[in-house]
Amino acid sequence: MEKDLRIKSKVFSEGSMKAPNRAMLRAVGVTDEDFKKPMIGVASTWSEVTPCNIHIDDLAIQAKEGAREAGGVPLIFNTITVSDGISMGTQGMRYSLPxxxxxxxxxxxxxxxxxxxxxxxxxxxxxxxxxxxxxxxxAGVPSVFVYGGTIAPGKHRGKDIDIVSVFEGVGKHNNGDIDDEELRSIECHACPGAGACGGMYTANTMASAMEAMGMSLPGSSSNPAETADKAKDCAKAGEAVYHLLEKGIYPKDIMTKEAFENAITVVMALGGSTNAILHLLSIAHAIEVDLTIDDFNRIQEKTPHLADLKPSGKYVMQDLHRVGGVQAVMKLLHEAGYLHGDCITVTGKTVAENLAEAPSLKDGQDVIMPFDKPKRADGPLIVLKGNLAPSGGVAKVSGVKVSRHTGPARVFDTEKEATAAVMDNQINEGDVLVIRYVGPKGGPGMPEMLSISAILVGKGLGEKVALLTDGRFSGGTHGLVVGHIAPEAQSGGPIAFLKEGDMVTIDSNKKEISFEVTAEELESRRKEWSAPPLYKKGILGKYAHNVSCSSKGAVTDFLGK
Structure with a gap:
């Protein structure tokens, strides 16, 4: 009884509980004994609109049972999800980031x-x-995040494929390298069941980051979707929240600056998505941690890229799970001095204490490279700055052999127009393809450009044409691409003043992105420019009028400005 009273629900401990309030809860199954216990919410993102989330209703029930057995009163509620893979290349992609x-x-x-x-x-x-x-x-209450897990790879002609294979197949088809039947076969075999896209794309990247940050239980990020291990993750998460309540451990105790540095380090080592920069900045803003876009370059410079994972590598998340998972990678990094081991986690233990119990990478595996033979000596996510992106642009250089590219700008104000130019073979080797007015405000919604980037790869132009945008790229994107260019065109960033034929230089070694224009000419172009009207209707209108710069995480809450 003493334990129950110490952590019982604040609904019942803060002031008198009126009979009508109790009556409402009785109607959903709460009993007299339950009124002495903490109420634990289970937020489910179950939906039939995407295979990523189709199984989460069952996982939510597992979490509910775990919380109940631990001593809480669990209540499941739902929120939305949308599928980037389904909306990619359409106007629907504007709704993704919002x-x-x-x-x-x-x-x-x-x-x-x-x-x-x-x-x-x-x-x-x-x-x-x-x-x-x-x-x-x-929300600020003791919490645990559980990842729904990765999809298994599809199989086509004896090789593993995934959703990115389909986008690249479109480029090959347009190039005449494959026929209609081959493209349809790739389409039909790419996604075999439930779970998020299988490579080190955005979902797996952010799941790994959450585990590295200490907000997920050990193993949660790499346990595949359709496995008993994933069901156990959820049951244990329900139990873990109850124990966090007992110990008085809150998100602010876990999500510290050092915890974010651990997350960034793991993302760099795994070769994660460019979206990690955007999302980690937004999470840090919410928890009031002083994380800036420059912190990513600082950590990038000292963290090797070790994982041979798609999109630039060979393997998928399920393969990483097979050889030890994210915990084994973290153990490797911690033993080499790359992680802050004293950060507290949702287990109630520190990172170091969790990793002491974690498995090491399996002998003979080749998913994770050794430190003396890394995929790259430093991290693959870099922030570039210059007169084209004073607040920064983001590039993923894993697997990209070209470190410097100078070429004429081919400027488009919509993705549709740019895609049509690529498909009509109007874009040539050496060009710098620019898609602007697709940033957080201008899109609105900062849509991803996986479709056009994959088509370029499929047509053999992945490293022969640079693709720049104030929008985003999918975690599945690879090639010579720079996104998140800030300030965006809609806000009067220099990308708005770029003209057809201007010479643009991207230098990943110097972390610079610039275009050849005098200060006088730039000022002249600025004076001639006026911002297009902001979108005004519905969620996209609300978003366009409230969202911050991508260099600050594209957040929509109050920024004190």
């Missing part, structure tokens, strides 16, 4: 309105994970 904030706000709303004491948040697709993390930060 969905992160819808998810965060809706979870926080339920936790706050229902006075919940703890939270298990289960997410799978790209925006679920940062959305859940932002909600956890803003």
């Amino acid at each position: 969905s992160r904030d819808v998810i965060a706000d809706s979870i926080e709303t339920v936790v706050g309105a229902e006075n919940l004491d703890g939270l298990v948040a289960i997410g799978a697709c790209d925006k679920n994970i940062p959305g859940c993390a932002i909600a956890i930060a803003n």
